[in-house]
Amino acid sequence: MTRFVVTGTDTGIGKTIFSASLARATGTPYWKPVQSGLEEETDSEIVARLAGVPVRPEAYRLVTPASPHIAAEIDGVAIDIERLTPPPGELIVEGAGGALVPVTRRTLYAELFARWQVPVIVCARTSLGTINHSLLTIEALKRRGVPIHGVVFVGDAVEDSEAIIADVSGVRRLGRLPVVAPLTSENLAAAFGANFDIADFR
Template identity: 85%
Template structure:
């Protein structure tokens, strides 16, 4: 079964593009549990535009572009953690922002990941600061007993940073998705195939 959670070390680093690439390569449905901010293209809409996989509807769609806990408060929505149960079967789940983003005032995404016990792929930038952010993310997940499948780097190659994070974090490197321009279904598929081994996700 192909079933993974995709989280990251920060917001806006390319988790959605990696999630789309992985979903496309494996033919796996995609699910974003909570979408915050609806004025621009949502993550589910981005994945749907780029790749032809099934998209599960979000459990919550929040208008305010903020952390889910705050967006829900501003929008007057009560997030029920029990509603955040992943659909059965093959699935790529994308979290919001980083692993310690609050879902509610008492629950972080990492807490959900621990509850689900689904292997997590940590997406990390290769830019300056990534060693600290990545190791903190890995430590936070491990401390909660979250199974980590591996690291997916995003951006230009920085060999020392990538190797250092994998070694110190005790997590394997899955590959690195470079900046893709123009970004289309075809170029995304080519980049994933060139930089990742599909067998690592099966």
């Protein structure tokens, strides 16, 4: 069964694009529990456009583009952690920002992942700083007992960085999604097919 959480080492690194590529390749529904920022195309809208899979409504749609904990406070919303439990069945769940982003002032995303016990895919960009960010993210998840399915890289190939992150962390390297331009559903599907083994996600 395809059931994963997609998290990352930072914000804006390509988690949503990878989520869309995985959802499209496997035909798996997508869910973003908390969306912060509604002025631009939301992550759910991006996945719907690129993947063409069922997209479950967000539990919370926050207007302010910020970490969920402060966005909710500014918007006058109280986030109930119980509403963020993933529904059963095949599903790709995308977090927000990095693994240690606060959902509320008392709960980090990594703590939610530990509660859910759904295998996590860590997205890491290949640019400068990724070794430190990736190893810290993986260490934080392991400390909390979060099951890690593997790490996915996004960007241009940097073989040494990709290899050492996998070697030091002991986490499987699943592949690398290159920059896709123009970013269309067809081009994204081709990039996923050329750089990943679909059997790793079944």
